[in-house]
Amino acid sequence: MTNPIQKTKSDKAGVEKKATSTDAHIDESIDKINDEKPSGLLAGIIERAIKTGLGRKKLNPSAVEVDVAKNMEKIHKSPTKLRLAFLGGGSFGTAMANLAARNGCDTTLWVRDKRTVKSMAKLQMNKKYLPGYKLDDRLKYSHDLEAAIKDKDIIFLAVPSLAFRETLKNIAPFLTGQSVVSLTKGMEKDTFALMSDIIKDELPEVNFGVMSGPNLAVEIMKNMPSATVIASESEPLRHAVQAALHSAFFRVFASDDIRGVELGGALKNIYAIAMGMAAAYDVGENTKAMLLTRSLAEMSRFGVEAGANPLTFLGLSGVGDLYATCSSELSRNYRIGNMLGRGMTIDAAVKKLGQTAEGVNTIQQVHEKATKEGIYMPITHALYAVIYEDKAALGVALNLMEAGFRSDVEFVMAHDHSNASLTAQMQAASDSGDDDDSSTNDNPDK
Numbered sequence: 207m208t209n210p211i212q213k214t215k216s217d218k219a220g221v222e223k224k225a226t227s228t229d230a231h232i233d234e235s236i237d238k239i240n241d242e243k244p245s246g247l248l249a250g251i252i253e254r255a256i257k258t259g260l261g262r263k264k265l266n267p268s269a270v271e272v273d274v275a276k277n278m279e280k281i282h283k284s285p286t287k288l289r290l291a292f293l294g295g296g297s298f299g300t301a302m303a304n305l306a307a308r309n310g311c312d313t314t315l316w317v318r319d320k321r322t323v324k325s326m327a328k329l330q331m332n333k334k335y336l337p338g339y340k341l342d343d344r345l346k347y348s349h350d351l352e353a354a355i356k357d358k359d360i361i362f363l364a365v366p367s368l369a370f371r372e373t374l375k376n377i378a379p380f381l382t383g384q385s386v387v388s389l390t391k392g393m394e395k396d397t398f399a400l401m402s403d404i405i406k407d408e409l410p411e412v413n414f415g416v417m418s419g420p421n422l423a424v425e426i427m428k429n430m431p432s433a434t435v436i437a438s439e440s441e442p443l444r445h446a447v448q449a450a451l452h453s454a455f456f457r458v459f460a461s462d463d464i465r466g467v468e469l470g471g472a473l474k475n476i477y478a479i480a481m482g483m484a485a486a487y488d489v490g491e492n493t494k495a496m497l498l499t500r501s502l503a504e505m506s507r508f509g510v511e512a513g514a515n516p517l518t519f520l521g522l523s524g525v526g527d528l529y530a531t532c533s534s535e536l537s538r539n540y541r542i543g544n545m546l547g548r549g550m551t552i553d554a555a556v557k558k559l560g561q562t563a564e565g566v567n568t569i570q571q572v573h574e575k576a577t578k579e580g581i582y583m584p585i586t587h588a589l590y591a592v593i594y595e596d597k598a599a600l601g602v603a604l605n606l607m608e609a610g611f612r613s614d615v616e617f618v619m620a621h622d623h624s625n626a627s628l629t630a631q632m633q634a635a636s637d638s639g640d641d642d643d644s645s646t647n648d649n650p651d652k
């Protein structure tokens with residue numbers, strides 16, 4: 207059967223080679239176009255990248271940036287040219303390092319604990335975080351940070367947000383031009399810094415990117431088809447990450463909206479907790495759909511205030527990751543929410559989970575930031591009230607339902623122009639009958 211894409215190309219080939227009408231000749235032409243197109247495209251990209259100083263403007267472009275740009279074509283044909291370090295031996299660092307090693311990249315996984323490194327090398331398995339999943343036998347392990355990142359092209363950080371700055375400080379003395387890519391989905395405690403902010407703070411000269419998407423580690427280990435997004439201002443880095451991780455089971459899409467991609471990954475953890483909690487109350491599909499969609503509205507509203515492009519939230523790192531984590535018990539944040547919904551305290555739930563759940567910190571950060579800056583985030587505030595102010599979940603949820611008339615997609619129809627007086631009347635009516643215990647401090651008409 208003819209592939210429709212090939213058909214388009216054969217038409218083009220037919221025009222170019224009018225005299226050769228046999229299938230064999232057309233096939234030959236298609237092959238030729240297929241062979242030539244990538245190199246032409248890549249050559250253009252490389253030329254433009256070199257001319258424009260390769261992405262983020264800085265005084266000294268790192269050696270790897272120039273090197274990757276020059277060798278992009280070779281890298282695409284042979285990913286083994288890339289040398290990678292993954293820092294963090296939890297479930298995600300392990301799953302990603304395994305993908306890269308399986309793709310033939312020279313890959314080292316750095317884990318801080320010497321005994322864990324020994325066990326992983328011996329068993330070719332991460333017994334604590336991914337028990338039962340055999341790792342690629344080409345994957346190398348190290349607990350020596352300097353050795354792990356030496357001569358590497360790209361360093362991927364997959365440590366929890368609370369260890370991110372410390373890890374950057376630790377690698378700083380050993381950097382010799384490597385690019386850095388964050389896989390971490392969170393915000394720094396107390397500072398509201400995203401991982402890209404921390405990279406710019408600690409390593410201002412370094413070429414960097416952030417990667418985020420619906421990537422439940424266990425599903426990746428099971429080879430379930432998945433996709434992610436690499437966001438960077440550096441085109442060569444985006445291409446290098448795509449070349450390193452792309453496989454038949456894993457697609458890597460590109461973006462240059464670092465803020466949007468990073469915020470998608472961080473914010474969705476809040477709503478995964480909310481959805482886990484809602485599931486504990488056995489809510490129906492309509493309720494789940496409403497919660498998911500209004501969560502997306504909150505995420506994009508917050509994102510715009512933080513300098514992101516709202517359309518990014520329609521992509522894999524936004525709605526994609528929101529959907530995955532809000533509908534799966536594989537999500538640790540969802541599980542935390544579910545435990546809370548079943549009456550556990552936050553401390554008990556975190557202890558029982560025993561793994562990273564970034565949303566617990568992110569709720570506090572976003573609640574504080576949104577309150578300070580007057581960003582309308584009713585679900586986040588409601589969740590905060592339930593978890594940290596001991597408000598009754600059902601009362602808070604009902605209160606949310608009374609939050610007045612709003613626009614559906616406010617980038618299509620701005621809220622301020624719709625039903626303002628009706629909303630005020632609704633608010634006055636609900637205030638007069640309100641139970642103080644279940645109220646949140648939101649002004650729905652903001």
Ligand SMILES: NC(=O)C1=CN([C@@H]2O[C@H](COP(=O)(O)OP(=O)(O)OC[C@H]3O[C@@H](n4cnc5c(N)ncnc54)[C@H](O)[C@@H]3O)[C@@H](O)[C@H]2O)C=CC1
Pocket residue numbers: 294295296297298299300318335364365366367369372373389390391392421422423424560561562564
């Ligand atoms: N697990 C998943 O499915 C995904 C996780 N992520 C993100 O990746 C980041 C890491 O998460 P996971 O690997 O799942 O966490 P995890 O809870 O499975 O493991 C965390 C790892 O970090 C290590 N660690 C903690 N503090 C450290 C420090 N100070 N220095 C060095 N290592 C330290 C721990 O020993 C452990 O190996 C998080 O931000 C998470 O949101 C992103 C996508 C998917």
Ligand SMILES: O=C(CO)COP(=O)(O)O
Pocket residue numbers: 391419420421422423475478527530531536537538539540562563564
């Ligand atoms: O980010 C994730 C999947 O994309 C993992 O979510 P959890 O951190 O909630 O497990």
